[in-house]
Amino acid sequence: YIIARNPDVIVVVSYGASVEEIKSRNGWQNIDAIKNDRVYSIDRHLVTSSPRLVDGLEQLAKWFHPELFD
Template sequence: DKAKDLPDSQRPRVFYEIQYEPLMTAGPGTFIDNLIHLAGGVNIASDASAKYPVYNLETLIERNPEVIIISFWHGSIAASVEAVKSRKRWQIIDAVKNNRVYGINADLVSRPGPRIVDGIEEMARFIHPELFKK
């Protein structure tokens, strides 16, 4: 509830990585696109021509996300995040420069169900940490 009604001017640009090779994200009308909006962000791929577009690095750099969220199924969140931050040429992206790359358990956000509430809250904490400070 804290983030869903924010004006566009207060919504950071978000890139949600589904997979790296090829670099794929969630586009318009997808479940993930809706979750990003509910969590207070703007999906940088919301204007893509496909629901799950393959992105190239040049487009990603041009769109310059302020937050990057990667989904993972197993392994270490920390190792996955560090791998993203160490990718060649990604250091010029705002999210990487400002240490705003996060991993989210795909089970929380991959399908509708009761756990989606936890997934939206976790995304909102990544996108708007200031709303959750006590």
């Protein structure tokens, strides 16, 4: 599914697979996110219902649209 969708960005929650594991998966070398080094790991506390959720959203925005934060 992910290979067929060819995402521009991949975000991994830190308690799951590591960025290195994602980048080295068989058949994933042609995914744009892998080729362009846009695979990120985010702290699980930043994507759960908590006061830090806003921090997580800000981090995601910076990864997805870095040109808006220059």
